[in-house]
Amino acid sequence: MADRVERLTNLLALLLETRRPLTLHEIASELGGQYPDAGQARRAAFERDKASLREIGIEISSETFGGDRAGEMGYWVDRSGFELPDLELTEDEVRALQLSLAATRPDSAIGEEALWKLGGVGGGVGGPIRMHLPELPALPVLRSAVAHRHPVSFLYAGTTRNVDPWGLMLRDGFWYVVGFDHDRNDRRTFRVDRCEGQISVDASVEFERPDGASLEVALPTNPLLLGDEVEGERMARIHIASRRAWLVEREVGTDRVEDRREDGSIVISLPFTNEDALRSWVLGFLDDAELLDPSEVRQRLINWLESMI
């Protein structure tokens, strides 16, 4: 039997070169003996080749004939859907892309292949400053849905969410998808690594992204404001011991400091929506931080600690 690469190459060449759709019968006869003669085996082999080409990124187009060949399928490959358009990248631009991959996703086989296609090479060593990007299988699917404005649905915390994805955002090392949640009828933010299973995309619908749906605004910069089920925003007052004061002031900003005490400690006020996140943040300082207000949240924090003794 001929090498399968040979048959695939010939099939691809034939379907690229043809000026009209070809039936499977015509394809088999052009490829002279490379496909089985028997109808069913031939169809199975052709379907396998179609799937292989699709895996490589080549879609075989098809249409159903009318007239005297009614019901028969014709196949071809659309060159424009197959070839990379000339992006007119200069050498230094390709080199910059390579460096950005080396700095953020070293050893990425996918990135290396993308660079080859652009005429560059992979590998290389990142500069002195790098960022480690997490890899998640859902990301390319979501990016494409964002770019084409297709709604998606996925399982999140045990429930199916139907979302118009406005955008993807990497913040503090995690990817978030921001969008309109149809079931909650409101804007919601989801951690991409917490989406369970497959993301399904409805390519038949194109949603409208509202004007001014700025991602930066959608995703609060304060981690205490994160959380999917956002209630109202409240203020917390926290006393921070002097030896941690500089650290906290740098994290939350000087304008959050409402009181400076003589011992060097500070009292800060912080907006929050997510009580769990607030408690977690305060306890991260052990006894160097004390939640003063709101008093009911303070009491629940005390109960939380007492349950551990």
Place this chain on the structure above:
Amino acid sequence: MAQRPATERLRRLLIILPWLMEQGEVAVEEAASRFSIGVDDLIRDLELVSMCGLPPYVDEMVDVFIDEGTIFVGVPRLFTRPLRLSEVEAFELLAAGRAAMQLPGADSDGALARGLRKIAVGLGEDDTGVLVVNPTPPIVQELTGAVENRLRVEVRYQSSSRAEPALRQIEPFVIFSSQGNWYVHAHDVGSDGLRTFRVDRIESLTVVGSAEHEAPSSMPDPGTWFADADIERVTLRIGPRGKWVYERYPVDEVSSADDEGWVTVRLAVTSLQWLARLLLRLGDSVEVVEPLTMKSVRSNAAAQVLRRYSVG
């Protein structure tokens, strides 16, 4: 050696052929090493496609021949352009590029920015929806300057223990951001070895002189920065609400979840304070399995914090 799958071979060929056609003539070795493929594999696959062809172009469709270790390409007919970028590849380039644009020193009108714009235009897609926000603390800028100018600096550093910040001299090599935190790999003058420091614990920094140590040829992988075997380990049972622990921290092992979603996790304990903070934050979503010596960490820490609240 196992035969490479047909799809993998064809995909690689469709990347290599357009490049060869542009070169016209190139050494087999050079092409093989550029595309990370064995010389024998490359020769075999090129000979194979050069035999491909359909009437009336039998044997002429891909006009390639190899002689004396050199590949020659004739008149290009087919496969003159590489395949389109796949969704996965487009995301990889875009995310890497957008992330790198957030790093100090990135030029918003530089080659990277121009390249990213051309890719977005070429894909014909609206890619404004992918955003990377990674604020750079001022200390990172200062450390970058120290790396670039090969300087030794003195930092006031708060290690994760309860000690007051202490002065240490370091020679920074690489600064990186991982899962929201910035780290610096540096030669630590005090311990005379390579150490990793958390940038947010550096209170201040002063230049003290020129660096004396060369950067090592390889750096620890960001994900394994404190996976040293000599650091003590703890085994925890963690409930579904504590998922963030094994998402955020490097762990040695995570078991699969039981029916209630609890997992067993083994991870490095950088200090007992670190463990105490973790346990208090997790509340009833965690149990210490072993070692026995760490079982009392949670209740001791809870009592210590309660004293602060004038309770207990």
